[in-house]
Amino acid sequence: MGKFLSIFILTFGLLLGTHVQAQNPENITICWDVSLSMQNRDLDKDFYFLDTYFKTVQNAKVTVLTFSDQILSKYDFTVSAGSWTDIKEKLQGFSYDGATSYASLGNYVTGGTVFLFTDGKQNLGTSTPNFGGKLFIVNSSKNFDRGSLNLLSIMNNGDVVNFMEKKEMDESIDPIEEYSGTILSGTAGLSNAEVYIQGNEEGKVKSDDKGGFRIDGKPGDTLIAVYGNKMEKQVLGDSKTMNFSLGDGGVQLQEVVVSERKAEPEEKINTAYGEENKDAVGYAVQSITEDDIPDAASTVNMAVQGKFSGVNLGINEDLSQVKMRPRNTILGNVYGLIVVDGVPLRQSGSHSGVVYSTDFVNPENIADITVLKGLAATNKYGSLGANGVLLITTKTATYAKQTGEKKDLARLTDNIYEEKIKVNAKTLVTPYLKELKGGKNIREAYDIYLVQRAKYQNEPSYFLDVSNFFYGTSPEIALRILSNVLENEDTDYGTLRSLYLRSVEIKNHDMALLAANRMFEVFPNKIQSYMDVAMAQEQLGNYQEALNMYNGMLTGDANPQLNFRGMEKVVGTEVRNLVNTHRAQLDISKVNPKYHNNLTYNARLVLDWNQPDAEFSVQFVNPQKRFFTWEHTEVGDRKRILDELENGNSTEQFEIVGSDTKGEWILNVTYDGNRTPANTSATFLKCTVEYNFGKPNQRKEEFLVRLQEVGEEVQLAKFSVD
Incomplete structure (x- = not known):
């Protein structure tokens, strides 16, 4: 140590000089950081500091507090004639685990002299407690947070003794x-x-x-x-x-992020006479594309429900009895005309009671739907279009138009669900979990974990898996282990998002916000980071902060360098719901008026996953035991995958609307592994079900599964829609 220690001894002697003549025992509190990042501290330097102190202050009453994610232990000692051997032995015996929080320290320190041994890397919040006494902050770790140490010193008028920082270049x-x-x-x-x-x-x-x-x-x-x-x-x-x-x-x-700004293509819409530029049409036309059709829509009725203003389905929400405002008849037929690929269907009769089914139209085969009213409807279809026209263009027609080939995709086939429900009865088996099961009790299992950690802690899912192992019997230990994900400064995006998803599932929204903020800080070019911060703020009741972030994504102001369009649907739905649920507490002056009115669904499903590299498919089984499949695979939806890889969005929304959606739903997932063979990280997939979405009695339920083995098939969620 040489020159530096000589300076330290001189400085330390001056700081403690007032204590040399003290006759009464000094009241001392030692706050000893035992978080995971402190496991490589230089104990010799810490003990050198204490030894020098107790040679100066011979008699003292000493309280030792250990802490990581919370206060872990409290011990009282008496030092006489400068002997602090018992304290030294106790400090040598501590194990190190968990992230760091200073939040509770101020509650345990009542004055006197305080020694805070820490590296300053507080990753569970930004607390700066007031210790109420003379504070010395001591660091002996090579990796430390200088800013945090200095802030603690300034707030308490204390001194920093940093063995790892030297003054000259x-x-x-x-x-x-x-x-x-x-x-x-x-x-x-x-x-x-x-x-x-x-x-x-x-x-x-x-x-x-x-x-x-x-x-x-x-x-x-x-x-x-x-x-x-x-x-x-x-x-x-x-x-x-x-x-x-x-x-x-x-x-x-x-x-500096440089991205190419692409010219916006002209927007095309369907009319009675084919596609036209939207700006060139002299009348209002409502139109939706396949992207606007709920993925959970198992019938064409569900594809249309709630998508157009002034359009209402008939009895049992049947599309064949569609009514459009304004209607041009009082005594005649009030049902609108449905046209599929240019061919008018036979009209149901509002007076005759004759109903012609539209069940043959497969919602997965719809390319777009357009509503024509008034002159726009009667221009081509005359009196048949007097009550409005619903134009449906199928992918079959689009495919045939582009290739000249005819492909029969129009009808739903072979989608009756006859399998047994896939329940994930398999227990996760890994070498480290096998070792933990060898413990006879929670204490033994935890001791095994402390030993095995050095071998496995660099595996991405290790802390999440071990935390889940302990959660049922000791949530306190489980959360401490989980917090270790934040201790590693080099944690990858997938692991951080796993921490976020797990924290949301167990309703630890403080931890979720910490994980989201870390993603936002380290991965600012992933738009999902912005969404997760907003969601975590909303769950903590910070509604204005959440709204500001959501709205910034919609306007692009959150980061002008990023493309948030891929999440517009999900974010827009969140803004509508937030505004209408907590309007009295919010300043909505900067929110586009089109988001001021809420949408309502029987249920809204949101899927979240941690690995952009993962390939999986989710099977939705409706109450009628008909199913459809949504794929997160390069073959099934290459456009979605490319957008995710480019912009970093890993959330998808599904709406459940209509009377025929009431009843039991099942979601099964099949895991196809990661696209990159070298990537062996596990995939965490979470499903959030928001019942009665947009209504006063809205509530939600969350399901989380861990996927590891290729070909694995498990049940993701099972729930009932009222």
Whole structure:
């Protein structure tokens, strides 16, 4: 330690000089951080600090508090004649687990002298407790949060003793040892700065024409820039480029994302005379495409229900008895005309009672639906169109038009569900879970975990699986283990989103917000991060914060560099529901008026998953035991997969509407593995069922499954719609 320790002893002696003459025992509290990140602390340095102190203050009453995600233990000791052996033995015996929170420390400290031994890496919130006494903050870990340590010191008028931070550039920690990165100092004129890329041997620094510098690497690389006694660290995002410049205060880093803005295509709509440019049509036309049709629609009735203003289905919500406002007849037939691929269907009669079925139309085969009223309807169809026309264009017609081939897709076939319900009765088996089952009780199992952790902790699903193992018998231990996901600064996106989904499922919304905020911070180019932050804020009752984020996604202001259009439907539904549920508590002046009115469904389903790389299919079985399948596969929906990989959205919405949707529903999932063979991470799939959506009695239920084995078939959810 040499010169540095000599300075430390002199400084420490001056700080403690007032205690030398003290006759009464000193009241001391030692707050000892036992979170996972502290397991590599330098105990010799911590003990050197305490030994120096107790040589100066001979008599003391000492309370030792251990903490990680919460206060874990409290021990009282008496120090006489400078002997603190019992305290040292106790401090040597602690195990390290969990993330870090300072939230409760202030409640256990009542004054006196306080020693807070921590690295400052508080990842469970941003608490800055008031200790009410003289505070010394001591760090002996190589990786620490300087800002957090300084803030704690400022808020308590305390002192920081940081064994790992030296004052001069030539005495600083060797970045080669700390970051094992490529040295780029001296490149492009950086004579007074050093730049490193963690784990990337091909990074290059280039100067630009404006006196700045650019570094190229790969997504996920960590850039460390050192200038004078300043150091900045930032993760390189999907842009693969980071710009930075040297200023008087140090190195300024700013990530720049460049994306090509594509011209918006002209919007086409169907009319009685074929496709026309929307702007060229001289009358109002309502139209929806296949993207607007609920994936849960098992009949054509469900495909139309609630999609058009002034359009109502008949008895039992039958499309063949559709009525459109305004109607041009009082005594005659009031039913509208239905036209499929240009062919008018026989009209049902409102007075004769004759009903012609439309059940033969497969909702999965619908390309678009257009409603024509008034002059737009009678131009071609005359009196038949007097009560309005519903134009249905099928994918069959579109396919034939494009290829010249005819493909019979019009009718539903072979979709009667006759299988037994797939219940996931299999118990997850992994080597580490086998070991844990060898424990005779919860204490033994936890001790096994503390030993095995060093071997398995880098496996993406380890902490989630082990947390789930303990959750039924000890939720406190389970949550501590789960919080370790936040302790790892290099946790990948899939694992962080798994933490978010698991936290939502167990209704730990504080943890969910922490996971969402970490994703937002580390992966700002994934639009799902913005959605998850908003959802977590909403669940915590922070409705205005949630609305602001949702609305920012709709307007693009949340990040002008990103394309949020792929989530417009889901986000728009959330905004409508939030505005109409908590309108009195919200400022909605910046929300587009089209989102001020709510939508109502018998139920709304939302699927969330953690792995963009995962391929799976979900089978929906309706109360009539008819099923349809939604695929998250490259073959089944390549467009959806490409959009997800580009923009990072992993949420899908399904609406259940209509009287024939009431009853029992089953959702089964088949797992096809990851597209990337080297990716062995597990997939977590969550289904949220929101019953009576948009109504005063709205409620929700959540289901979560873990998928690992290729070909695995399990039941995702089973529920009843009233």
